Amino acid sequence: MTERIVQTIRTVPLIRDEIAARRAAGATVGFVPTMGALHAGHTALVERAAREHDVVVVSIFVNPAQFNRAEDLEQYPRDEAADVKAAGAAGATICFTPSVTEIYPADFASSVQVRGPLTETLEGQDRGVGHFDGMATVVTILLNIVGADVAYFGAKDAQQALVVQRFVRDLRIPTEIVTSATVRDQDGLALSSRNARLTADGREQALAISAALQAAANAISNGSADSPEAASAAGIDRLRVAGITADYFMIADPLTLEPASQLSGTLLIACAATVDGVRLIDNLTVSANREAATANC
Amino acid sequence: MTERIVQTIRTVPLIRDEIAARRAAGATVGFVPTMGALHAGHTALVERAAREHDVVVVSIFVNPAQFNRAEDLEQYPRDEAADVKAAGAAGATICFTPSVTEIYPADFASSVQVRGPLTETLEGQDRGVGHFDGMATVVTILLNIVGADVAYFGAKDAQQALVVQRFVRDLRIPTEIVTSATVRDQDGLALSSRNARLTADGREQALAISAALQAAANAISNGSADSPEAASAAGIDRLRVAGITADYFMIADPLTLEPASQLSGTLLIACAATVDGVRLIDNLTVSANREAATANC
Numbered sequence: 001m002t003e004r005i006v007q008t009i010r011t012v013p014l015i016r017d018e019i020a021a022r023r024a025a026g027a028t029v030g031f032v033p034t035m036g037a038l039h040a041g042h043t044a045l046v047e048r049a050a051r052e053h054d055v056v057v058v059s060i061f062v063n064p065a066q067f068n069r070a071e072d073l074e075q076y077p078r079d080e081a082a083d084v085k086a087a088g089a090a091g092a093t094i095c096f097t098p099s100v101t102e103i104y105p106a107d108f109a110s111s112v113q114v115r116g117p118l119t120e121t122l123e124g125q126d127r128g129v130g131h132f133d134g135m136a137t138v139v140t141i142l143l144n145i146v147g148a149d150v151a152y153f154g155a156k157d158a159q160q161a162l163v164v165q166r167f168v169r170d171l172r173i174p175t176e177i178v179t180s181a182t183v184r185d186q187d188g189l190a191l192s193s194r195n196a197r198l199t200a201d202g203r204e205q206a207l208a209i210s211a212a213l214q215a216a217a218n219a220i221s222n223g224s225a226d227s228p229e230a231a232s233a234a235g236i237d238r239l240r241v242a243g244i245t246a247d248y249f250m251i252a253d254p255l256t257l258e259p260a261s262q263l264s265g266t267l268l269i270a271c272a273a274t275v276d277g278v279r280l281i282d283n284l285t286v287s288a289n290r291e292a293a294t295a296n297c
Numbered sequence: 298m299t300e301r302i303v304q305t306i307r308t309v310p311l312i313r314d315e316i317a318a319r320r321a322a323g324a325t326v327g328f329v330p331t332m333g334a335l336h337a338g339h340t341a342l343v344e345r346a347a348r349e350h351d352v353v354v355v356s357i358f359v360n361p362a363q364f365n366r367a368e369d370l371e372q373y374p375r376d377e378a379a380d381v382k383a384a385g386a387a388g389a390t391i392c393f394t395p396s397v398t399e400i401y402p403a404d405f406a407s408s409v410q411v412r413g414p415l416t417e418t419l420e421g422q423d424r425g426v427g428h429f430d431g432m433a434t435v436v437t438i439l440l441n442i443v444g445a446d447v448a449y450f451g452a453k454d455a456q457q458a459l460v461v462q463r464f465v466r467d468l469r470i471p472t473e474i475v476t477s478a479t480v481r482d483q484d485g486l487a488l489s490s491r492n493a494r495l496t497a498d499g500r501e502q503a504l505a506i507s508a509a510l511q512a513a514a515n516a517i518s519n520g521s522a523d524s525p526e527a528a529s530a531a532g533i534d535r536l537r538v539a540g541i542t543a544d545y546f547m548i549a550d551p552l553t554l555e556p557a558s559q560l561s562g563t564l565l566i567a568c569a570a571t572v573d574g575v576r577l578i579d580n581l582t583v584s585a586n587r588e589a590a591t592a593n594c
Contacts, residue, residue: 012469107553109413110433110467116406136407137468144469170407171434172309172441256404 006088008095012145015096019055019147027054031148031175032092033139036060037077037193041183043090045152048180050091057146058087059096061103065134068127072279077196096146103141112136112171114163117258122159122270123281126247135160136167143168143175151175156182156190158268158283159257182282184210190282202276208242209271209282216251216269217286228260231269239273247272247279254285263288303385305392309442312393316352316444324351328445328472329389330436333357334374334490338480340387342449345477347388354443355384356393358400362431365424369576374493393443400438409433409468411460414555419456419567420578423544432457433464440465440472448472453479453487455565455580456554479579481507487579499573505539506568506579513548513566514583525557528566536570544569544576551582560585 009015030049049056060083067073084095119132153161161179183191188210216235219225228251235249251260254268270283306312327346346353364370381392416429450458458476480488485507513532516522525548532546548557551565567580
């Protein structure tokens, strides 16, 4: 196995020059923005980008603007050397690791915002809409710096991916946004950089989140739930057994995130809960049987 | 004189294809965003863009999002055929004339904002900061659609040009922003699409605006004013003689727009006033004699 050479670049002019040189030589560019702490969910995105593009840029930037709690920002895991190694092994050609002041100079005053149901429900209701303002602003900056053909996001952060797709479309940012399936451990736990902060007992308890989503999905698929409320109740029951109170457990339209009013079409089941002091999110997409749902109404 | 062929394009995919084809053939691209009603101020920008680039795109789009009064939006002059002709005569190669729904589809939900003194003073205080949100959002969209090397803005809208420079820098939009000098009629009136709405008497009265700016600039240059307040008073006096009460008359830092605390360095003198029912703005930049100013303190 040949070792790939990963270049680490910390400034905007240098990465722009490097990408311009690669483009001049005919390369296409894929981009995976991350906050570091890379796990198999990230590396799956990098591997896909490497299959589809000549140059793969992975950004590693813990964005202060999208944390609503200073404590959460402080505790966010950071290990640049390990991240660069993991990105390279997955096929990255360039790691972009800017400082906070490289992205936000002293008199930085701009922001990108998405308003409406897409940012006001779920994480927006729970963490405040400012979380998405911070995310949208830094993703805009990174997309504009890298100028990739395609940028890759994980489906685990379903709402984040939808918000990115919306402002990229609205503001006509010339990069295609692709969402890739959530990567899970064998026992179902969705991979997250935050999982590293779980104790063994906490990790066991956290399995109830994916199990609860699956319980709600099953209730929809097998027709035992006749309404979004009934399907949610099946999930919430499963969480209760594990001693977990969800921040939210919601069945929603997978594109607008508005609460589903009936069980038909494709539905997103989304959950957030704090387990063992660690806030976790997960979601599933399920196809409701329209005829059965209609018959049950 | 050879007549230039101006292409009129109304949709985003078509203009992107056209620009991509020109770029593939090695062309550089200059861009002049306008709200139509082209006058010699606009055509001076187009002429400069044509001197500096192979392809010159002029957008003509009256942006509903940056009008704070429905009446002002409705009264804004529109004559596309005349505008396309004027743009072509000045050297434009492509006129981009999208519909409102082409720019803002039904579920449009995004915005670009600049906060701080730059948007909160002058026009921001007077018309509301939403005016700049609307402007910043549409300029971001247009810059992303056209992907020009350089975009040209007029110095008459000094605050607008500064806001554009700020979010383009902050969000790393890869287009250079150039500000070109205000074009004036021989009697000093700054060209504006709104001038067409002035009666003959109103136009005569409006001359007091540029005269007032010049009076304040003279008071600074010749040392008769020993403070920003004294210089402003010279300008406001000149307006009062003409029966005009300014919405604002301010001496400010030309980069941050914060009120000048002393007469030193380069200063921006900015004024807005409603004359004959038409709201007009204008500004001048003046270099204060630091030694004289210091001696007078």
